[in-house]
Amino acid sequence: MSNTNITQKSKYLSLILRHQPQSIGLVLDPNGWADVEELLNKSKLKFSFQQLVEVVEKNDKQRFILSDDQTKIRANHGHSIKIDLDLKPQIPPPILYHGTVEKYLDSIRIEGLKKMNRNHVHLSKDIETAQKVGSRRGNPVILKIDAEAMNTDKMLFYCSENGVWLTDNVPTKYISF
The missing domain is CATH 3.20.170.30 (ADP-ribosylation fold)
Structure with missing residues (x-):
């Protein structure tokens, strides 16, 4: 897939997973996870599972993560919708x-x-x-x-x-x- 296609799909995923899942009828769980199969089926921008994996792996800002079994996907941060990323407090660098x-x-x-x-x-x-x-x-x-x-x-x-x-x-x- 070309860099242009990766960027286009990444921007679309950002919109859906960070801001407007309801625009395609997608429901995120309380921690922001979406079912991969449901996402691919409801997506207005058609792409395959392999292309989805490629977008996740090659996104320059690593905005997305797949679950270990690759059945769920979520944005790492940047949400304008209420979700709980289930992150634990950490001591930051100085x-x-x-x-x-x-x-x-x-x-x-x-x-x-x-x-x-x-x-x-x-x-x-x-x-x-x-x-x-x-x-x-x-x-x-x-x-x-x-x-x-x-x-x-x-x-x-x-x-x-x-x-x-x-x-x-x-x-x-x-x-x-």
């Missing part, structure tokens, strides 16, 4: 990063980082990943997050299957601009 663009900085300086319509704020363990994330909307601005201080202050962190650090919010006092 410093994490967040990629954004300049037009959001005034709001971030006042309110900090908020999850907005998602279930968590997404943070990266390295600058390169944060730059990739920030560059999706323009010239990236990288914010440095004092995760160690947040953890000391009893703020919870989780790490998704693909290494994205998640938290409920990041108050401004923990952000270096």
